[in-house]
Amino acid sequence: MRDTATRKADVLAALEKQKDVWLATSDVGGRPHLIAVSAWWDGHELVIATRATTATARNLSMNPAAKVARGAPSDAIVIDAQMIESGAVEDLPELAEGFAAAVGWNPREEGEGWMFFRLRPTRIQAYRGYEEVKGRDVMLRSRWLA
Numbered sequence: 001m002r003d004t005a006t007r008k009a010d011v012l013a014a015l016e017k018q019k020d021v022w023l024a025t026s027d028v029g030g031r032p033h034l035i036a037v038s039a040w041w042d043g044h045e046l047v048i049a050t051r052a053t054t055a056t057a058r059n060l061s062m063n064p065a066a067k068v069a070r071g072a073p074s075d076a077i078v079i080d081a082q083m084i085e086s087g088a089v090e091d092l093p094e095l096a097e098g099f100a101a102a103v104g105w106n107p108r109e110e111g112e113g114w115m116f117f118r119l120r121p122t123r124i125q126a127y128r129g130y131e132e133v134k135g136r137d138v139m140l141r142s143r144w145l146a
Contacts (some may be wrong), residue, residue, distance in 0.1 A: 001131060001132055001135075002126075002128070002132065003146075004106070004135065004137075004138055004145050004146040005146035006139045007094070007126040007127075007135075007136075007138045007146075008126075008139075008144055008145070008146045009131075010124045010126060011077055011124055011138055012041075013071060014071065014077055015041035015046075015055055015070075015077075016041055018039065018040055018041065018102040018103050018104075018106075019038060019039070019103060020036050020037065020038055020039070021036070021037060021039045021048075021068050021069065021070045022034060022035070022036055022037075022069040023035055023037045023039075023048060023056065023066060023067075023068055024038075024066065024067040024068075024069075025055075025056050025059035025060055025063065025065075025066050026059055026063055026065070027055075027058070027059050027062060027063065028062050028063055033055045033056060033059055035050075035056055036049050037049070037050060037056070037103075038103040038104075038105065039103070039106075040098060040099045040102040040103055041052055041078075041102075041133070042098060044117050044120075045081075045084070045120045045121070046068060046079070046081065046118070046119040046121070047060055047095060047098075047099055047116055047118050047119075048087055048116070048117050048119065049089060049099060049107040049115065049116055049117075050114070050115065050146055051112050051113045051115070052114070052115045053113060055085075057115055057117070060083045060086065063087070064082050064083040064084070065080070065081075065082060065083075065120070066080075066081045066082070066083060066119055067079065067080055067081070068081055068104075068119065070121070073121070073128055073129070074128060075128045076118055076125075076128075077125070077126050078122065078124070078125045078126075079119075079121045079123070079125075080121070080122050080123040080124075081119035081120055081121050081122060082119065082120050083091065083117050083118065083119055084118050084119070084120045085118040086098075086115055086116065086117045086118070087115065087116055088114070088115055088116075089107045089108050089114040089115060089116055090108060090112075092116055092129055096108050096116075099116065103142075110142070120142060121139055121142060122139075122140075122141060122142050123137065123139055123140055123141075124137070124138050124139035124140065125137055126138050
């Protein structure tokens with residue numbers, strides 16, 4: 001079983017690989033919405049891009065709470081996060097460049113109406129199977145435990 005410091009290192013390595021994660025949001029009524037999105041870990045927060053007209057964008061504008069998942073049940077990372085910032089991709093050129101370099105595509109090239117959402121982790125869990133469920137927290141209240 002991995003200790004907290006090893007789990008944290010594994011989480012950071014996985015997040016730095018970038019690419020796709022599952023993102024769950026909900027509207028004010030609590031109806032969940034789940035999508036796969038490209039995510040860029042900038043070292044502190046996750047940055048995702050989606051069109052402004054999507055359910056995800058609407059949900060995050062009304063309810064900033066989100067849940068992100070990566071991996072399989074045998075090697076899972078689950079992140080509770082808060083949306084702390086959003087903006088049109090054309091208004092955030094430095095963010096767009098970092099996002100494109102990290103995930104391999106640029107939302108500015110996909111047409112109008114794309115937005116970035118910056119998600120700050122508040123809790124991160126990492127576990128490999130049931131034997132690692134105990135001690136799965138590596139971050140609480142946006143602070144690393146190791």
